Amino acid sequence: MKSFDVAVIGSGPGGYVAAIRCAQLGMKTAIIEKYNTLGGTCLNVGCIPSKALLDSSHHYEDAIKHFEEHGIEIPGDVKVNLEKMIARKQAVVDQTTGGIDFLMKKNNIEVFHGMGSFKDDTHITVSGEETVEIEAKKTIIATGSKPSTLPFIEIDKERIITSTEALKLKEIPKHLIIIGGGVIGLELGQVYRRLGSEVTVIEYMDRIIPTMDGGLSKELNKVFKKAKFSMQVSHKVKSVERKGDEVIVKADNKKGEEVGFKGDYCLVSVGRRPYTDGLNAEAAGVKLDDRGRVEVNGHLQTSASNIYAIGDVVKGAMLAHKAEEEGVFVAETMAGQKPHIDYNLIPGVVYTWPEVAAVGKTEEELKEAGVDYKSGQFPMRALGRARASMDIDGFVKILADKTTDEILGVHMIGARAADMIAEAVVAMEYRASAEDISRMSHAHPTFTEAIKEAALAATDDRALHI
Structure with a gap:
């Protein structure tokens, strides 16, 4: 029987990142994955493939709706080859999951393919092509989530x-x-x-x-x-x-x-539901709550002191980057370090076009909490960069404390909002005020100028370009 310092069950963004960080910190690490490819829902049937199809379909829409206005003329009809589009999506997935294989080898992490099931709190049975049992001093549960349904709906996977x-x-x-x-x-x-x-x-x-x-x-x-x-x-x-x-x-x-x-x-x-099927959590003394999530304390430690859980299988937003942060947090905690996660500063993104992104408190939350706040908003259509690219839908809104001017929430919808939200996360991590942002130089012409203008609007209503 092989023995490890830590075993990670699940190889999604939370699991594989946790495994890498454990290995970097000198732990002998194993990762257990039910499916043939690593990467979990996100890389195989979630974040990555959906973005590939969003990008492909966006190119098609631009070709049929906007190219002519840009002075680009295409002779004949523009056609969709769905089979080829799906194949490109799969190629992106294969390349990405292959990258995780490389990272496992690079960090000397042993990969076991099969269903991981607790025999007790230090022994895990892996049922794959052949059944093996491994021993792990500590375990990280990173089994993720599956799509939810409604009780009266029968998913036939066809229609x-x-x-x-x-x-x-x-x-x-x-x-x-x-x-x-x-x-x-x-x-x-x-x-x-x-x-x-x-x-x-x-x-x-x-x-x-x-x-x-x-x-x-x-x-x-x-x-x-x-x-x-x-x-x-x-x-x-x-x-x-x-x-x-x-x-x-x-x-x-x-x-x-x-x-x-x-x-x-x-x-x-x-929505999605936590996935613990086949885990046999009770054999390890791991408790689940009434919604099927693994119960954890502030250190993401389960009711079994040597077992931790992260990502979609525990409470909180079901986001790949939240799982990654938790994976690093647990690895560093096990190594005796004192890491920290500020859940208020984990951004949320919708990858439609225009993109939608947000971090911190919403107006509804601030009103409910009775916080005295001020708001500054700036429309994307007022940006030269937005008009140049014909991406004029949307706005940036900054919510700041009325007394201290500290930024409490940033909400944006527009082109490249998914990338722009990082500026807001950095600002809020350092407890910046709206005036701090308003006094920083933003390159012109860019979409991020909308953040500066929204900050100006929140600071004595003095946006320059509206």
């Missing part, structure tokens, strides 16, 4: 699908019905709307991206309606039925009236 199937369709849907107006549903909805699908989004809450700032939700909803999405908010889905190649969805609207929707595909995108 009634999850995000996993939506990333490898053989045809462009005529009418794609999406249940759930959150990040995953909206991103995949935009992919197929660009490719020609009619898209209907059905959301239970009264707005899309309901966990983000209300201003972002309102602006993105406006963008999607302009793109001829059918946006059905405040609708409670009560049945999803397949009849041949047709899917019928019935829901109650906010008046309590039943409405029906018919499409050829239905994407169920109602």
Whole structure:
């Protein structure tokens, strides 16, 4: 039996990063992965493939809608080759997961393929092509999450699908019905709307991206309606039925009236659930909460003192970068260091176009907490860079403490918001004031000038370009 200082169960962004950091800190490390490829949901059927399809579909949309205005003329019709688009997506995935293989070898991390299951708190059975048992002084549970569904919906993976199937369709849907107006549903909805699908989004809450700032939700909803999405908010889905190649969805609207929707595909995108199937956590003395998450303390330590858990399988936002931070945190904690994570400063991003990104508190949260704040907002259309690239939708909003001027939240929707949000994270990490940002030089012309202008707007309402 092989023995290790630490074993990591799950090789997603949390797991593989935790393993690398453990190895860097001198621990003999093993990683256990259920599937044949490393990288977890994010690299295989989540973040990476969805971004590949978003980029490909964006190129197509630009070609048919915007190239002519740029003075680029393409003879003949521009056509979509979905098979080739999906193949390119897979090539990106393969290259990325192959990079994780390299990192495991580079850091002398032993990889075991198979289902990891606790025999007790220091022994793990790995059931793969052959069954092996390993010993680990400490273990990190990084088993991630799976798509959720509703109890009355039967996912057949053909017409009634999850995000996993939506990333490898053989045809462009005529009418794609999406249940759930959150990040995953909206991103995949935009992919197929660009490719020609009619898209209907059905959301239970009264707005899309309901966990983000209300201003972002309102602006993105406006963008999607302009793109001829059918946006059905405040609708409670009560049945999803397949009849041949047709899917019928019935829901109650906010008046309590039943409405029906018919499409050829239905994407169920109602969130994700922690994945602990087959883990046999109880054998190791690891407790789960009533939502199936692994219970942890402030050090991400489970009820078994030598076992830790990170990422989607514990409480908090289900984000790859949150899992990575937790992976490093646990590795350094086990090595006797004293790391720290500020969960308030983990940004959230929606990779639609325009992109949506945020960090810190929303206006709704500040109002609920009774915080006296001020707000500064600047529209993207007022930027020379935005007009040059025809990306004029969106804005940047900065929320700051009314007394101290410390930045409490930054919310943006616009081109490259996913990259721009890092400036806000850095500013808030160092407890910058809105005036600090307003007095820093931002290169011209850039999209980040909107951050400076929003900071100026929050500082005595003195934005320069509106």
